[in-house]
Amino acid sequence: MYVSDIMRTDLRTIGTEATVADAVRVFAASGVSALPVLDRLGRAVGICSTRDILDAEARCHDVLSREHLFERTLVLEVMTPWPETAGPQEDVRAVAQRMLDAKVKRLFVEDRGALVGVVSQTDIVAAVANARV
């Protein structure tokens, strides 16, 4: 089974100019746990996950620093710069191992440099649930 068989192509994204508070609103409204961060030309420059935000929050030790984090910090500053990606023709077993090695919940899928989808641990669990694995 290949990544293209189970990946999703309906991506939610966020811009580099967005603040952490903007990202929290998108996370809460959409239910996703990571957003590709796109520059003004639409190029993906990183990924901002709920984990990145909670880790940053845990480093704040007073109300002022938390206010600064949410209202005056850009997602650009807390995101993980463009991480490892998968290819659409990669085997799902190999991608499963790469997710575990990289300790990530999803890999964005690039085809010839273009962002075409995302494959997550949930997609792999769905394949198991449907007895495709």
Next chain:
Amino acid sequence: MRVADIMQTNLETISTEDSVEAAVEVLADKHISGLPVVSKRGQLIGVLSTTDVLQLLAEAPDPERRGEVLEGTLVRDIMTAKPITVGPDEDIHEAARQMLYGEIHRLFVEFDGSLVGVLTQSDIVGAVAGAVPGSRL
């Protein structure tokens, strides 16, 4: 393959009376996305996930007081009560279906009314990674 074959038994837990701020520290320190919430008698009564915390932050009436909200809110106020559980002898395909239909990332494993483990999506992904090509899990 059964749940007991791949579940984790080394569990971090938190109490209903702890603050959300304390829970965030555990979630960040241990790099986990959900904590089982246990009563004083050690029974599983809920789960607190990173999603619950972000929902609390997003709904804070005054954005400038988010820090106070984390410190002033107790785990019991925002946890999800009565999490879905499985038994250690459950087949992992059935466990995967329960995760999918429940839209959850982890299942707590109970045996004789006690919390004995947790099965996460990563554990199932690990089973897939280690699967022999062409064989069924």
